[in-house]
Amino acid sequence: MTATQPVTRTLVLGIDTGGTYTDGVLLDYHTREVIASCKSLTTRHDYAEGIGKVIEGIQIDNPAEVKMVSISTTLATNAIAEGKGARVALLLIGYDKELAEAFQLHQRFGTSQYAFFAGGHTLFGEEKEPLDLEGILDYVHRIKDSVDALAVSAYFSPMNPEHELRAFEAISRICDLPIVLGHQLSTKLGSVERATTAALNASLLGMLRDFVIAVRRAMEARHIHAPLMVVRGDGTLMSEEFAARTPVETIHSGPAASAMGGRFLSRVDTALVVDVGGTTTDIALIEDGRVQVSEEGATVGSYKTCVHAANILSIALGGDSHIHIGRDQKWTIGPARVVPLAYLASQYPTVKRRIAPLLQKGWGQIDLDQLEFWFLQREPHPGMFEKGSREAEVVALLREGPMCVTDIVRRLKLIHAGQIGAAELWRQEIIGRAGLTPTDFMHLNGVYRTWDVEMSEIAAALFCRNLGMDVKTFHNLLWQRIDEIITEVILSFLTGRQLAAPDPLHDVDIGRWFFRNSIQTAHPHLETTLRLKVPIIGIGAPAKIFLERVADIFHTELILPPYYWVANAVGAVAGSVMVSEEALVYARLSEDQSEVVGYYVQTSESRTYYESLEEALGFARERVRTLAWEGAVRAGAHSPQVALEESEDGLDTYRIRARAMGTPRLA
Amino acid sequence: MELERIDTQKAYNLIKEKIITLQLKPGAPVDEDALCAEVGLTPTAVREALKWLSHDHLVDITPRHGIRVAEANxxxxxxxxxxxxxxxxxxxxxxxxxxxxxxxxxxxxxxxxxxxxxxxxxxxxxxxxxxxxxxxxxxxxxxxxxxxxxxxxxxxxxxxxxxxxxxxxxxxxxxxxxxxxxxxxxxxxxxxxxxxxxxxxxxxxxxxxxxxxxxx
The missing domain is CATH 1.20.120.530 (GntR ligand-binding domain-like)
Incomplete structure (x- = not known):
């Protein structure tokens, strides 16, 4: 027998679906060594497609060594922001219809299909009025064929979920639609937020379930038989079953995962994490190893939810932000994302051949539409666009290869690019756009050499000639602008305040002066400086060049951990498995409501009554601790630790929260 | 999420529907391969679904006659x-x-x-x-x-x-x-x-x- 034992490794596969790219890393969990990585374009029309490509493309020698796969996904956040969720009917029990209408609350419900029914409980868990089950069932019968899911939220259901549960029982006997109950998602008392959260959750159920199944199939195809986890909005992990039931919890999971990845790789527990991606730059704070969570609940688009999610600030600035001339004839960067010209040229030689001759032309003869190329990203489904429609014409043109906007306008016999009308084609990712980006400028100064350097040089030269500036001067201005934007956003993130808009005619605002003087001292005698007391951890491929000077401005250290360019995907596996359970302990009043006669304990499974507060609290602590621990073990946590948090909600009401956390069990 | 269970459930629902609505006639032999192609699912899922259906007495599985839709005599x-x-x-x-x-x-x-x-x-x-x-x-x-x-x-x-x-x-x-x-x-x-x-x-x-x- 040989003496050498095979080295046992514990490999985990982390996947992050960002706005631009889907990244995958194969990581040795214990040494934190990245063994392989893979990048593919994010496919918004079907996220599973890009993930499938990453799972297919990443080098895995022995699939049996992979002990866990975990994904962070922007699926939920984007579906909500773009209003692409499934059709949901929201049933509001015991809500005040007049009040809701007076305050226009319906705009916040997350669905336009909703109805009010009698019922609900009081702050003391007593029935406010009898439940109108008849009305509920008739309503469901009427609408069941025009929706995909139902959400039910009853007034003060966290105190007493009886009406939600009775509605659930009855509805599930008359139809097969999935039903989401408010009290199962949040014990917070904000009735509108709970209704919104339930409605959004219902609208995402089918989507997340299909997504998880698609990832599972991709894993199967590569013979990976391991637990699948999904990252929550606070960076912790949940099992796939849990994710399929509570998709709203994945809100902000991408930025949260990045922050966790930065911490995991740098082994620094308190820092500002800045993730520079292709489309956005996201900022989050980690404190004592945990992502800072916004206590009041995450907001997505115009919807306020009660989801515990990372406190993040995201701006539309990244390596692939479009550098172009705005309406005011000044150059701007973003917010649109385009494919860098250097990349497009490396894929299609015709692009450079079209642009290079322009270098012969003089100032004023260059139309900058010539620097924006459109290209066919995927074929539309047959019949998607009518024959002879503008969309069909554009697609037919682009089958010849990428084409600059000037040529498209000419070929379609139009006058102006605004007439093309191809928004639907972009939205569905049938065509893509390429243009000048910071990534191109990174090719210029040698930070990147990945794609066509010459193309970047030509495009930059043309752009600058049009501005009447030499490339070097513009280059400096560009990075200065980027530094300013990121500095401003970090300040806003940390202070919750915004810089007043600049007033060029009457520039007396001291805030803005402080800001500018702190970036570059202009005053002869007065120096102001910013000093961030925690380091900045940079993540994402462009992080070094985007953040080096920003760290200087803040007089702090920039930490670029090993593999910082894929830390987002590392973050998908870096979190702990977490399950939380809450109990509410609240007073029971005497018949005449004059005195407290005992206490109820409402947990996720039952309501029990105690005569003394001590007993009630004791039972609540014991119960949530056990429930959380059991839940975490079921979800795949290794010897979870349980932490209890208690708070008083006023009116003799106590909230007890148990969080059971453990590293993933990797067997 | 167990893919097998999901696929089996899907196959079960589809085949049950076919039996109940008589697209598969009582007493008719069940062609597993054809069924796989029809419902677009794996042989494992279809076989498992047929077992569930035999519990419901909608399908008979016997060593001698193979798999048949249950009689309605x-x-x-x-x-x-x-x-x-x-x-x-x-x-x-x-x-x-x-x-x-x-x-x-x-x-x-x-x-x-x-x-x-x-x-x-x-x-x-x-x-x-x-x-x-x-x-x-x-x-x-x-x-x-x-x-x-x-x-x-x-x-x-x-x-x-x-x-x-x-x-x-x-x-x-x-x-x-x-x-x-x-x-x-x-x-x-x-x-x-x-x-x-x-x-x-x-x-x-x-x-x-x-x-x-x-x-x-």
């Missing part, structure tokens, strides 16, 4: 009705004694929905409502063994509906009885509920036997 019918008649009668009696207010609201809602859609005469919708009503009644009996046992019979009974090539008015006649049943249950009149259900099942049996030419 006179002997089978007799056996089925011999059990359904006393069980459903008992179920109605228990429901009258034990139904909660919410149980009654559900049954009422199903009856109202029936009144609403009966004019359109869509047999599939009507059969679905019939199935849901009988399930709701079984729930109201508050005995899980009763619920489980009857649920298995419902699949078999539904197939009989299709075998008797349902004419809308038969279905309507049968469903008209439901309203009376709910009245009896509301009145807590166990005798009357049991009697109504007894007659309801006998009527159905007679209908099926006549349609299949079994009555003399």
């Amino acid at each position: 006179p002997a089978e019918l007799r056996e089925l009705f011999e059990m359904r008649l006393p069980l459903e009668t008992l179920c109605a009696r228990m429901a009258a004694e034990r139904a909660t207010a919410d149980d009654i609201v559900v049954m009422d809602a199903l009856v109202r929905e029936y009144e609403r859609v009966k004019g359109a005469g869509n047999v599939d919708i009507l059969l679905d409502l019939d199935h849901r009503f009988h399930s709701a009644l079984a729930d109201a009996a508050h005995n899980r063994y009763m619920r489980e046992t009857l649920e298995r019979f419902f699949g078999l009974s539904e197939r009989l509906w299709y075998l008797a090539s349902p004419q809308t008015e038969w279905v309507l006649n049968a469903l008209d009885r439901h309203a009376e049943l709910v009245q009896a249950i509301k009145a807590r009149d166990a005798e009357r509920a049991a009697g109504l259900m007894h007659q309801h099942v006998l009527d159905f049996q007679a209908l099926v036997e006549k349609a299949l030419g079994l009555t003399t």
Whole structure:
């Protein structure tokens, strides 16, 4: 027998679906060594497609060594922001219809299909009025064929979920639609937020379930038989079953995962994490190893939810932000994302051949539409666009290869690019756009050499000639602008305040002066400086060049951990498995409501009554601790630790929260 | 999430539908490969689904004859009705004694929905409502063994509906009885509920036997 034992490794596969790219890393969990990585374009029309490509493309020698796969996904956040969720009917029990209408609350419900029914409980868990089950069932019968899911939220259901549960029982006997109950998602008392959260959750159920199944199939195809986890909005992990039931919890999971990845790789527990991606730059704070969570609940688009999610600030600035001339004839960067010209040229030689001759032309003869190329990203489904429609014409043109906007306008016999009308084609990712980006400028100064350097040089030269500036001067201005934007956003993130808009005619605002003087001292005698007391951890491929000077401005250290360019995907596996359970302990009043006669304990499974507060609290602590621990073990946590948090909600009401956390069990 | 279970469930639903609606004829041999192609699922999922269906007595798996759709011959019918008649009668009696207010609201809602859609005469919708009503009644009996046992019979009974090539008015006649049943249950009149259900099942049996030419 040989003496050498095979080295046992514990490999985990982390996947992050960002706005631009889907990244995958194969990581040795214990040494934190990245063994392989893979990048593919994010496919918004079907996220599973890009993930499938990453799972297919990443080098895995022995699939049996992979002990866990975990994904962070922007699926939920984007579906909500773009209003692409499934059709949901929201049933509001015991809500005040007049009040809701007076305050226009319906705009916040997350669905336009909703109805009010009698019922609900009081702050003391007593029935406010009898439940109108008849009305509920008739309503469901009427609408069941025009929706995909139902959400039910009853007034003060966290105190007493009886009406939600009775509605659930009855509805599930008359139809097969999935039903989401408010009290199962949040014990917070904000009735509108709970209704919104339930409605959004219902609208995402089918989507997340299909997504998880698609990832599972991709894993199967590569013979990976391991637990699948999904990252929550606070960076912790949940099992796939849990994710399929509570998709709203994945809100902000991408930025949260990045922050966790930065911490995991740098082994620094308190820092500002800045993730520079292709489309956005996201900022989050980690404190004592945990992502800072916004206590009041995450907001997505115009919807306020009660989801515990990372406190993040995201701006539309990244390596692939479009550098172009705005309406005011000044150059701007973003917010649109385009494919860098250097990349497009490396894929299609015709692009450079079209642009290079322009270098012969003089100032004023260059139309900058010539620097924006459109290209066919995927074929539309047959019949998607009518024959002879503008969309069909554009697609037919682009089958010849990428084409600059000037040529498209000419070929379609139009006058102006605004007439093309191809928004639907972009939205569905049938065509893509390429243009000048910071990534191109990174090719210029040698930070990147990945794609066509010459193309970047030509495009930059043309752009600058049009501005009447030499490339070097513009280059400096560009990075200065980027530094300013990121500095401003970090300040806003940390202070919750915004810089007043600049007033060029009457520039007396001291805030803005402080800001500018702190970036570059202009005053002869007065120096102001910013000093961030925690380091900045940079993540994402462009992080070094985007953040080096920003760290200087803040007089702090920039930490670029090993593999910082894929830390987002590392973050998908870096979190702990977490399950939380809450109990509410609240007073029971005497018949005449004059005195407290005992206490109820409402947990996720039952309501029990105690005569003394001590007993009630004791039972609540014991119960949530056990429930959380059991839940975490079921979800795949290794010897979870349980932490209890208690708070008083006023009116003799106590909230007890148990969080059971453990590293993933990797067997 | 176990893919196998998801696929099996899907295959089960699709094949069950085919058997109940007689796209797969009683007694016909089951071609597994053809079935895989038809439902677009893996052989493992289809095989597992067929096992589930054999539990429901909708498929027979025997070593000698391989896999066949269960027969629906006179002997089978007799056996089925011999059990359904006393069980459903008992179920109605228990429901009258034990139904909660919410149980009654559900049954009422199903009856109202029936009144609403009966004019359109869509047999599939009507059969679905019939199935849901009988399930709701079984729930109201508050005995899980009763619920489980009857649920298995419902699949078999539904197939009989299709075998008797349902004419809308038969279905309507049968469903008209439901309203009376709910009245009896509301009145807590166990005798009357049991009697109504007894007659309801006998009527159905007679209908099926006549349609299949079994009555003399």
